[in-house]
Amino acid sequence: MTDDPTAALIAFIRGRLDEREQRAQRQRRVRDFYREPCPRCGRPADGFGSAIDEGAAARITHQGDPLGCALTAEEWAAFGDGGPTPEATAQLRETEVDRSLLQEYQNLLSAQQENARETAEQGEHDTLRGEADYIAAGLRVLERWAWRKAAIWADHPDYQPAADTTIPES
Numbered sequence: 001m002t003d004d005p006t007a008a009l010i011a012f013i014r015g016r017l018d019e020r021e022q023r024a025q026r027q028r029r030v031r032d033f034y035r036e037p038c039p040r041c042g043r044p045a046d047g048f049g050s051a052i053d054e055g056a057a058a059r060i061t062h063q064g065d066p067l068g069c070a071l072t073a074e075e076w077a078a079f080g081d082g083g084p085t086p087e088a089t090a091q092l093r094e095t096e097v098d099r100s101l102l103q104e105y106q107n108l109l110s111a112q113q114e115n116a117r118e119t120a121e122q123g124e125h126d127t128l129r130g131e132a133d134y135i136a137a138g139l140r141v142l143e144r145w146a147w148r149k150a151a152i153w154a155d156h157p158d159y160q161p162a163a164d165t166t167i168p169e170s
């Protein structure tokens with residue numbers, strides 16, 4: 001734990017972002033594998049159900065055999081996993097954008113604190129950077145955030161990517 005409220009705030013948000021990422025990673029679609037041969041027995045797959053077997057990820061059912069075959073997590077990932085849901089994909093992208101904004105906030109904050117320290121050491125007539133510099137830097141951070149946020153919906157018909165000249169990276 002820390003006495004610094006900003007550090008505590010950032011740590012708190014990081015923790016929630018980690019949780020959101022973990023939830024999103026579990027939201028996956030099931031691939032359409034109807035009538036494809038079962039990876040266990042080769043009979044046509046009829047459907048699937050959750051596994052009751054320890055260590056199994058799912059059960060592939062067959063016509064006339066509703067219990068079917070138990071698949072390990074690796075077998076299920078190779079056979080039945082259809083990738084993240086569209087909602088999960090958006091949440092994962094959003095988590096990355098939130099993390100990058102948090103990182104930019106931290107970077108700007110420590111640069112400002114470092115500057116304030118050095119300015120105090122050198123006296124007030126020898127200011128290294130003024131507050132106005134941080135307003136400009138803060139605006140650039142927010143501009144990058146806005147473009148990254150928009151890129152989450154890059155598949156939307158109204159989406160327009162940033163021109164290379166408007167958004168310097170980092």
Ligand SMILES: [Zn+2]
Pocket residue numbers: 038039040041042043060062068069
């Ligand atoms: Zn089978």
